[in-house]
Amino acid sequence: MLVAILIDTLVRTSQLSLVAVGLSMTWGIVRFANVAHVQFAPVGAYLALAGATGLGLGLVVGSLVGIVAAGLLGVLLHLFFFRRLSSFSSATALIGSLALSIVITATIQAIAGPRPERLPLPSAPGIAIGDAFVTRAQIYVVSMTAVIFLALFLVLAFTNLGRAIRCVAANPDLASSSGIDVKRISTTVVFAAAALAATGGVFIALDTSISLEMGSTLLLAVFAAVIMGGIGSVGGALLAAAILALAESTVLRVDFGALLGSEPLLVPISYRPAVGFVAVILVMLFRPQGLFGLGGRRA
Amino acid sequence: MLDFSLYVATIAAVYALFALSLNLQVGVTGLLNFGHVAFFGVGAYASGIVALNGGSWVVGVLVGVVAASLLGVAIGALGRTLAADYWAIVTLAVAECLRLIVVNESDVTGGPQGISGIAGPFVGVSGLGGDIAWLLLCVVLAGLAYLIAETLTGMQFGRVLRLIREEPMLAASLGHNITREKMRVLAVAAPIAAVGGSVYTLYISYIGPNQLLPIETFLVFTMLIIGGMGNNRGAVLGALVIQLIYAGSRFLKDIFPIPDQSASSIRLLIVGLVLVAFLMTRPEGLFAEKLRRIDVHQ
Numbered sequence: 198m199l200v201a202i203l204i205d206t207l208v209r210t211s212q213l214s215l216v217a218v219g220l221s222m223t224w225g226i227v228r229f230a231n232v233a234h235v236q237f238a239p240v241g242a243y244l245a246l247a248g249a250t251g252l253g254l255g256l257v258v259g260s261l262v263g264i265v266a267a268g269l270l271g272v273l274l275h276l277f278f279f280r281r282l283s284s285f286s287s288a289t290a291l292i293g294s295l296a297l298s299i300v301i302t303a304t305i306q307a308i309a310g311p312r313p314e315r316l317p318l319p320s321a322p323g324i325a326i327g328d329a330f331v332t333r334a335q336i337y338v339v340s341m342t343a344v345i346f347l348a349l350f351l352v353l354a355f356t357n358l359g360r361a362i363r364c365v366a367a368n369p370d371l372a373s374s375s376g377i378d379v380k381r382i383s384t385t386v387v388f389a390a391a392a393l394a395a396t397g398g399v400f401i402a403l404d405t406s407i408s409l410e411m412g413s414t415l416l417l418a419v420f421a422a423v424i425m426g427g428i429g430s431v432g433g434a435l436l437a438a439a440i441l442a443l444a445e446s447t448v449l450r451v452d453f454g455a456l457l458g459s460e461p462l463l464v465p466i467s468y469r470p471a472v473g474f475v476a477v478i479l480v481m482l483f484r485p486q487g488l489f490g491l492g493g494r495r496a
Numbered sequence: 497m498l499d500f501s502l503y504v505a506t507i508a509a510v511y512a513l514f515a516l517s518l519n520l521q522v523g524v525t526g527l528l529n530f531g532h533v534a535f536f537g538v539g540a541y542a543s544g545i546v547a548l549n550g551g552s553w554v555v556g557v558l559v560g561v562v563a564a565s566l567l568g569v570a571i572g573a574l575g576r577t578l579a580a581d582y583w584a585i586v587t588l589a590v591a592e593c594l595r596l597i598v599v600n601e602s603d604v605t606g607g608p609q610g611i612s613g614i615a616g617p618f619v620g621v622s623g624l625g626g627d628i629a630w631l632l633l634c635v636v637l638a639g640l641a642y643l644i645a646e647t648l649t650g651m652q653f654g655r656v657l658r659l660i661r662e663e664p665m666l667a668a669s670l671g672h673n674i675t676r677e678k679m680r681v682l683a684v685a686a687p688i689a690a691v692g693g694s695v696y697t698l699y700i701s702y703i704g705p706n707q708l709l710p711i712e713t714f715l716v717f718t719m720l721i722i723g724g725m726g727n728n729r730g731a732v733l734g735a736l737v738i739q740l741i742y743a744g745s746r747f748l749k750d751i752f753p754i755p756d757q758s759a760s761s762i763r764l765l766i767v768g769l770v771l772v773a774f775l776m777t778r779p780e781g782l783f784a785e786k787l788r789r790i791d792v793h794q
Contacts, residue, residue: 229581230581230582230584230585232530278772278776281776282775282776282779285779287580287581288526288528288580288581289775289779291528291581291584292528292717292721292771292775293772293775295530295714295717296714296717296718296768296771296772296775297768297772299711299714299764299767299768299771300765300768300769300772302761302764303761303762303764303765303768304761304765306758306761307758307761307762307765310758311761413710416588417585417588417589417592420585424582424585465600467596467599467600468596468600470592470596471593471596473589474589474590474592474593474596475589475593477585477586477589478574478586478589478590478593481574481578481582481583481585481586482574482586485578485582
């Protein structure tokens with residue numbers, strides 16, 4: 198059972214953290230809670246599907262094309278939609294992002310139809326580890342996420358681009374007066390954020406399927422991860438995603454009845470999303486500055 | 497066609513209740529409630545569950561009003577430490593928790609199938625008479641809600657709320673207890689939406705968890721943006737416009753060849769695009785809020 202929990206947690210961490218890290222990085226720059234960010238997951242997955250089967254590019258190239266296209270869409274929306282709205286007020290931008298997620302969902306539904314789709318994954322036998330079972334797709338997902346986060350960390354820590362990104366996130370005015378092109382850096386970050394979320398969407402699709410609800414079911418868990426990890430912190434988002442994923446996979450398996458010495462009492466599987474919802478509420482109430490005190494905007 | 501028009505008008509009046517309630521929160525006080533549908537749900541399910549257990553509809557409405565008011569006070573208390581966009585996310589989480597409970601606790605709520613066959617006040621009156629009675633009831637309720645909202649926003653309470661929206665620090669330094677004022681406005685606004693939820697449930701004699709999706713909250717936000725944030729007349733107008741778009745889009749498929757399965761997504765797409773257009777070009781809405789300007793420097 199422990200192995201099963203570990204596999205569950207690793208896969209879920211990969212999916213959550215990729216979506217969460219982008220939101221965390223852009224929040225510091227756009228300064229409002231972009232509810233539409235999670236929608237890049239289904240957008241990326243559907244674009245990958247279109248690239249892989251529609252254009253016949255195959256799974257890998259098709260997914261890459263889909264991810265880049267999602268990133269470009271993110272940049273366009275940032276330049277022509279969110280920048281204008283946040284110049285009115287952050288509340289307007291927040292409502293605008295809500296409107297945008299509805300438009301995205303409705304557009305996908307109108308084009309692709311309401312039924313869940315699958316990426317054309319060649320079927321390969323899974324691997325049994327003890328009493329647990331891991332699929333090839335899950336191994337790819339977890340290892341590629343590890344590579345992505347390593348690359349992200351190296352870029353942010355050791356390159357000029359990374360230093361500029363961290364400057365802009367911390368203090369845009371100071372960054373601008375130090376000769377950093379804030380507009381260009383912001384655009385880069387927005388592209389990366391949307392592309393990372395799209396990658397998360399593709400990874401979810403590889404593990405399960407592509408559905409319309411992908412974005413909305415991620416929403417609260419992703420926000421919980423971002424705020425728990427501290428806004429703007431890449432490592433925090435990853436760690437918080439891992440904590441949430443672990444909570445999701447253990448809460449459903451722990452027999453609370455046995456712990457209390459009474460009849461078996463398991464939390465029904467259908468309550469799985471509640472872990473994210475409850476986590477959001479608890480984190481906001483007790484640690485709005487993030488679990489690790491790594492910033493966050495206000496108490 | 498006549499009964500369809502009556503139906504459209506009745507639902508528009510119910511929407512006006514939701515819009516007026518949300519306007520008190522978002523428009524007047526600046527409280528971004530992304531879980532507004534929870535208040536609707538509490539009213540709706542109070543009516544449904546009471547009816548399921550053989551209670552009268554009057555009891556259902558009263559239970560809904562009290563429960564929604566308590567929920568409003570509770571989530572208002574959460575606003576003590578949270579900034580606006582954080583609070584928005586929390587309210588969304590609360591509403592989603594509520595929906596998840598409703599889906600899972602089938603013994604009480606009917607689960608995913610919902611509760612049907614709920615008896616309302618006009619059981620004996622059938623046909624056109626019943627439809628007209630319903631319309632009159634809903635219009636009267638919407639009118640009452642409008643009067644309540646206008647009175648509240650016109651008195652000192654409303655001025656304090658607008659001050660909290662514009663200058664929370666100043667409001668606090670003038671001695672206003674911001675959390676208490678937020679709790680008070682939610683205690684009043686929530687029951688208005690709950691009555692809307694009850695009436696809606698009794699009118700169509702059905703309630704299911706799919707009516708508690710976050711999309712419903714989004715619809716009410718759209719009404720406010722179209723009508724004009726902070727303006728009660730705007731809220732009513734917005735409710736009417738959205739209902740007309742919704743009703744009108746039914747006839748869209750008579751003109752364009754739209755498959756049935758994408759009809760609902762096309763409808764949402766239209767509403768979403770209307771909202772985006774308003775946000776981009778006229779964020780103050782059709783009826784802008786009229787604020788009295790006093791220039792202290794002159």
